[in-house]
Amino acid sequence: MQTCSHSSTFIPNTTVGNKPHLPWIVQKYGGTSVGKYLDTIATDIIPSYLEKNRVVIVCSARSGKTKELGTTKRLLKAAEEALKEGSTIHLDIVKELTLDHMEVARQYIQNQDILQQLESQLDRDCRRLRSFLQAAEIIQEISPRSRDVIVGMGETLSCQIVAALLKDKGIDSKFINLNNMIDKEFDNLNQEFYDYLATRLATIVEECGNKVPVLTGFFGNVPGSLLSTIGHGYTDLCAALTAVGLHANELHIWKEVDGIFTADPRKVEKARLLPIITPEEVAELTYYGSEVIHPFTMEQVIRVGIPIRIKNVENPAGSGTVIFPDLSSNKENNDSLPMSILAQNGFHSDVSKRSPTAVTIKDNICVLNVHSNRKNVSHGFLANIFTTLDEHGIVVDLISTSEVHVSMALNAEMVSSSLDIAVNELAKHGSVDVMNNMAILSLVGKHMKSTVGIAGNLFTALANANISIEIISQGASEINISCVVDGSNALEALNVVHEQLLIVDPSIDHHLDSNKE
Known part of the structure; x- marks a missing residue:
């Protein structure tokens, strides 16, 4: 794979075109x-x-x-x-x-x-x-x-x-x-x-x-x-x-960034560049606040074995981040997954050492709590709530439920015009309160599901920093653990979790240093 060299001189008026035999x-x-x-x-x-x-x-x-x-x-x-x-x-x-x-x-x-x-x-x-x-x-x-x-x-x-x-x-x-x-x-x-x-x-x-x-x-x-x-x-x-x-x-x-980092480098000083990341991890990071690439777009190229490389126009010589399926969990297709993608850049193929992979914050969140006011809860309690939200086009980012209580995290900007009306209708089913200026913290890692104690470490790190949690949610795929914290604590929470939970692969240090050069 050729990378850019700033020392090379390109001579104008020389015909440079595509050659049929080249990739x-x-x-x-x-x-x-x-x-x-x-x-x-x-x-x-x-x-x-x-x-x-x-x-x-x-x-x-x-x-x-x-x-x-x-x-x-x-x-x-x-x-x-x-x-x-x-x-x-x-x-x-x-x-x-x-x-x-x-x-x-x-x-x-x-x-x-x-x-x-x-x-x-x-x-x-x-x-x-x-x-x-x-x-x-x-x-x-x-x-x-x-x-x-x-x-x-x-x-x-x-x-x-x-x-x-x-x-x-x-x-x-x-x-x-x-x-x-x-x-x-x-x-x-x-x-x-x-x-x-x-x-x-x-x-x-x-x-x-x-x-x-x-x-x-x-x-x-x-x-x-x-x-x-x-x-x-x-x-x-x-x-x-x-x-x-x-x-x-x-x-x-x-x-205009070197690739995908373990956290937003504008918010976390010690954030490190990830040399390789799986599509599943990118999809989670994109949904929870990181502007990477749309999951459906990734799906189209990944399904046929084409890697995606995020590159920086300000640092063309940098290796960037490669988005590619986890080779260690795709044994059936290993023959069709080119290991040279990693080898040619000096990356380690054992991505299981990166557990978790990254942490991100999604700001401008509001929490909507609905508590049933009925002594004998109707089986239609949850159905009525979701029907109301659907009628007003309100999308829920995170949800925590019990038989009588529902807590939901919503994108405040996207629901600003319809939230008040929806709250009035939801009040028919129970008491409703809204908490503004909240944030979703998400810890993402493809191999977290095979590592014991990640969730406990996350909540312990936040508790030691005196940061309270409003909602806890773990995705069915087990590659994402999310929680809602007060927006005023969001930056501190991001740095605390990054400092204490993210394991740095030596190869990341190597490539971060080479990019800085």
Whole structure:
């Protein structure tokens, strides 16, 4: 596996393309990476992989300094404003996006012919976006499909710039707009649909020949609309399905962090980089507060034996974190799981020593307690509670129940608009109280279920720090133990648990030091 070398010099105007006999690597770049590290991506990272790999690039829409200033957020805002009578904000947004992308193009593209073609392309697409919004303004309607088209313009503009910059650096690239890639009718999104997408994406990439494809993360006319059915993780999913279709060696997700850590390094000074982690562990960490990669996206590549590597655009030479199934628990498929993924990076294959693996905190939680006021509890007590929550679209993160009492941890931000109404209805079944400013602490580890005393150690560590626990929950998979603590104690709880319970594998120290170098 080749990593980037900052000392190497790339000479522009030299044709560097994909070679048919080389293995595929699919690289996905997020909005912040494309927004802040465009020159590093085109000058350093991509060229360093082309010598020994065939590379596919998938890009998100450009992001600004904050998510609110990102292209996708502004496009969604434009779609809303187009339906407001008398508003011209949507037209202002299109003008701003046009100027922003033009400025970036002029900042990075040196070849005037390439720049002129890019400017014409950007201007044409932004004019089309403006006309689309004006049409929506007239008919006073934006369908889910129309909203998809509006949002998809962000990836179109971003990928056009990336493809042009690669050409400017001497890399023969090709911009691919996947907006109309789906050429069959599907009723719903099932595995058959995703298998079709993987095959279709592979065909589109292969048709590029020796050119480096730059694919829009936004793809096709998805049944039910892309935003509604898949959500904002569609760019990761596009990259994953491309990797599946091409039988790629690896899928790279480029971020602004070195990989996945034993805890959030911004909150825990002694947090260590994990060289390898299982998909099950990542899924738990993602659900309980860590922004990693959507579990469904992981499933698509992991099920066919393709590892995912989280990499840092600010430290391209770092090994990152590899997401791959636990080899020690997958004896039947060991022959198909390439041990070289670990060996080539000096990692230990015995991941069972990492028990537990990581700890995370999910803030902005509220606890909803319902206690039955009936002497003879109805068998419908729990059913009535969950029916009420379902009617108001309230999702429960954690739950602890008895015959007469239910305690639930909820995402306060997501239930803010419906919680008061739900509380009034729940009061029909018992006394209700709400505790705000809480946090969920989750200890995650694939091998915790085979280690005695982990839960006891967790609660002892918190008790010794005088941190009280409101709810305790252990997942059925036994790879996650979670509890709810007061939000004011969340940071201390995170550090205490990390300090006392997480076992550091020597290989992690080794790779952390090498990354720092």
